Ligand SMILES: Nc1ncnc2c1ncn2[C@@H]1O[C@H](COP(=O)(O)OP(=O)(O)OP(=O)(O)O)[C@@H](O)[C@H]1O
């Protein structure tokens with residue numbers, strides 16, 4: 001191993017250790033925010049695959065978060081084991097994600113943005129109007145915390161650590177996916193679909209996979225989100241949330257592995273920090289995005305490169 | 311069927327393609343034998359690229375038929391043609407800009423290995439690392455192998471583009487103006503390379519090119535197109551001496 005590699009792995013180990021130990025210094029609200037960060041990172045990992053690596057655009061990620069969360073909530077109420085709930089949420093989102101991939105085979109850019117946005121609105125309407133299943137505007141209450149190996153994870157710190165482990169495992173899985181031949185095919189699709197087809201890379205297959213895998217990650221995030229907050233309602237899964245997740249990836253640095261981790265800090269914490277600004281927070285947020293898009297279009301993680309190239 | 315067409319690697323018969331009133335390709339037939347290098351020359355707008363695009367499934371011809379190794383491939387999408395062993399380069403540069411040169415090459419070859427599921431669990435370079443390194447050595451790209459392809463000079467990107475077409479060891483490669491925008495030294499290198507790929511690996515090519523010196527030294531047989539049709543066909547010397555070709559193209 002070369003020195004930079006040792007340093008990089010060392011930094012990662014320290015970061016993980018710090019994240020593991022952090023709850024001991026935090027009050028329950030702080031732990032809640034940290035857990036929420038993990039949930040958004042998981043959804044962001046998926047979206048970064050769809051948007052950053054495969055070059056698609058999606059304003060539907062909150063829809064998948066919602067599908068994952070509702071699936072998890074309903075199954076939990078039925079007493080289904082959490083070990084089955086997570087794969088169920090992920091698989092349902094994977095299947096629906098393939099469906100959302102189809103418009104992407106026909107349209108690109110802002111047309112695709114609108115198509116995925118339409119999908120998110122459809123999800124929202126189903127969550128709100130299908131009372132018999134989703135509880136309508138009131139949503140689903142008293143979602144139990146998971147029981148794992150006979151032990152109910154009620155303490156905030158324990159649930160946080162479960163979420164953290166899931167996040168790290170999924171990040172590792174994503175890293176493996178991106179280093180596999182598939183990772184290169186996704187990048188080929190993003191950089192030059194015509195050339196990709198001419199060297200035998202099926203843009204159809206990898207477009208569908210980019211959406212499906214991205215959606216599955218959101219499904220797992222939803223399966224963690226539901227028991228974290230304890231009750232879910234349609235308002236948590238609106239287009240605004242999708243937009244926030246997309247911004248999270250772009251602000252972090254679309255197509256860079258740690259973009260969701262950086263971006264989620266901003267999306268989860270900024271509303272907290274800007275609480276004094278009340279409803280104006282969105283305006284401040286929007287302004288910051290504009291400033292960043294102009295001065296740092298590659299996202300925060302492109303900053304070191306920019307400085308190095310000076 | 312004559313014995314000639316039976317042994318042909320590629321057999322193109324009477325391809326036509328119009329854009330409105332413009333007959334871009336107006337009844338072109340040609341054959342390429344295994345191991346042959348066929349040159350295609352002709353003035354700008356004479357339909358050379360459109361001919362390629364109809365052969366390669368990029369554009370559906372209005373009529374005509376394309377046989378590859380005796381099988382009808384007319385109108386098959388480029389993905390399927392690639393998997394059947396037909397490689398190509400485009401008139402404009404087409405690389406994967408944000409991937410490294412080496413990854414560009416591996417990407418160009420990996421889809422020919424195993425099934426999609428097996429590739430998911432394959433090693434990062436899908437076992438194509440040594441093949442990519444061979445191509446990098448052959449195309450003299452060693453010093454830029456780890457750089458992002460999109461950041462290289464035009465000529466170097468062109469080499470990457472051409473090398474990509476050869477990654478999966480295709481049986482036929484169609485090159486659309488490989489010399490365009492490439493400096494004379496690199497053109498000389500490219501000529502040597504293509505000749506070597508032809509001799510050592512038995513590659514068959516069709517090459518569209520405006521650089522006459524390059525065409526005459528590379529190709530065993532040349533077709534000259536004008537206004538969508540084949541004006542003349544023959545050895546480089548015959549083409550150079552052909553009156554019609556001189557008038558339509560070489561003369562100016
Ligand atoms: N997509 C298109 N739509 C309309 N007309 C087209 C299209 N593609 C090509 N043409 C026309 O078809 C004719 C042949 O074009 P083509 O690009 O095949 O020529 P070429 O021989 O490759 O020329 P060059 O040497 O400049 O590359 C031209 O008149 C061109 O304007």
Ligand SMILES: [Mg+2]
Nearest residue numbers: 358359360401
């Ligand atoms: Mg052309």
